[in-house]
Amino acid sequence: MNQPVSLIGAPTDVGAGTRGSSMGPEALRVANIGPVLASHDLDVADRGNLSGPPNPNLPPVDGYRHLAEVQAWNIAVHDAVYAELALGRRPILLGGDHCLGIGSISAVARYCREQNRKLRILWLDAHADFNTQTLTPSGNLHGMPVACLCGHGPKELVEIGGHVPAISPKWVRQIGIRSVDQGEKRFVHEMDLEVFDMRYIDEMGMRHTMEIALATLDANTHLHVSFDVDFLDAEVAPGVGTTVRGGPTYREAQLCMEMIADTGRLGSLDVMELNPALDVRNKTAEVAVDLIESLFGKSTLMRTRP
Template identity: 40%
Template structure:
C-alpha cells in the first residue's frame, strides 16, 4: 500500500460505555492539528469527516442482555467497516479517530477483508476481551478484541458478514495492567501474547517492540495498530474515560511508534478514547497527534 496517501475517518462514538464526552474525540484530535501534522510529513490527506452515529431510541443505564446500546453500536460498526474497506480498496491508509474503543469492531471488520493473516497490536491498559457473559459492566468498549476473535453476540461478531476477523496467535497486547478474570482466562486459553507493564518495566520498551515486530512479521500479511490513549499513564494522557495509573510513558510511546514506522509493518491504525471533557487543555488529543507524527515518520533529526 502507498503510505503517502492517508484517509482520516472520524467516529464520534460514545455508546460503547456509559460516560459522555468521548464522542468529541475526533473533533479534539482534528483541533490538535492532525491534518497539518501529517501534511508536513508530505502525506496526501483526505479527511472523510465523521461516520454518522445513530442514537438509541431509549437510553437506559441498564444494558439489555449485558450489552449496552447493542443495536446502535452494531449499526455504526457496519458503516465504519464499509468506509474502511472502501478506503483500502482505493489504496489509501485508513487512520480512524475515536470515539470509544468499541469502534475497533468496525475498523477490524473493514480491514480484515483485505488480509488472510491480519496482525493486531492492541496498545491499551485493558484487554478488551470481555463478552456479555464475562463483562462486569455491559460496556461494549470492553469487548472489541473478543468480538473480532468471533466471541460474543452474533450481531457484533458478524459485522461485515464474516467471522472471525483475526486469529489469537496474531495479536499482541501492549501495556495491559487492568484485566478482568474472564479476560485472563481467555488469554491463557487462546495463548494470546501480552506484554503487561511488568514486562515493559522489566525488559524495556525497545525489547518489547523488537519482539513484537519480529513475532508479527513472521506470521502476518498486514498489521493494524489499535491505540487506546489509556495505554499511556494518566499523567501524560488524562483525558480518557477509564484511566489506570502506572502506564506507559510519553517517551516510551514515541519510541514504540518510531520503531513501528521503521518496521513498515503497520497497514492501518486507530487512536481511540480521547475524551476532551475529562482532559486538561486538549492535552490528550495533542499527545495522540504527536504519536501519530512518530508513527508516520516524524524524526527529531
C-alpha cells in the same frame, strides 16, 4: 510521496460507560492531526464524520449495553474503512470509543483475506478488551471488541465483515495492559492471547517488547495499530474515560511508535477513547497527535527514514 492517508471520524461513545469520547474526532482535528501528517509529505484526505444512532444511555439488556447502536456504528465504520483500503489508502479511524475496533479491524481483516496478505494487530491499551456477555461487570461493549473479533460475542457483532471469526488471536499483540477483570484474565489465558503487560515492559523494557511484538513482519504483512489513548500513563494523557495509573511514559510511548514506523508496514490505524470532556486544554489530543506523527515518520537527526 508516501501511501495516501484518509481520516475518518466516528463521533460516538455508545460502547463506553463514560460519556464524552464522541467529541474525540474534533479534538484531534483541533490538535491539527491533518496538517501535521501533511507536513510529512503525505496526501491526507479528511473524509469528515460518519453518522449513526445517538447514545440512548440505557442499562444493559442480556449483558450488553446499546447492542443495536453499537452494531450500526460498527457497520458504518467497517464500510468506510474497507472503502479506503480498496482505494489503496491508509485509513485512520478517529474515535469514539474502542467498540469501534470491531468494525475497523473486521474491515482490515476482510481486505487482507481478499489480497492474500497476512495481518498483524498491535493493540495498545491499558485493558485487554476481551470481556464477554457472561464475564463483563458493566455490559459496556468497549470492553469486548477483541473477544468479538475472535468470534466470542453477539451474532450482530461477530458477523460484521462476513467472516467468523474475523481474526485469529494469534495475529494480535497486546501492549501496555494493566487492568484486566478476573474472569477476563482466565479467558485471555485460555485463548492464548499474546499480552505484553506493564510488568513485562517494566522488566524487559519497551525496546525488547516491541522487537518481539514486531518480529516476523514481512513485505506481505499488513500492520494495523489500534491505539487506545488510555495506553498512556494518566499523567501524560488525562483525557480518557478509564484512566489506569502506571502506563507507559511519554518516552516509552515515543519509542513504541518510532519502532512501528521503522518497520514501514503500517497499513491502518485506530485512535480511540480520547475524551475531551475529561481533558486539560486539549493536552491529551496534542500528545496523541504527537505520537501519531512519530508513527508516520517524525524523526530526530539521529534517525533516517528507513
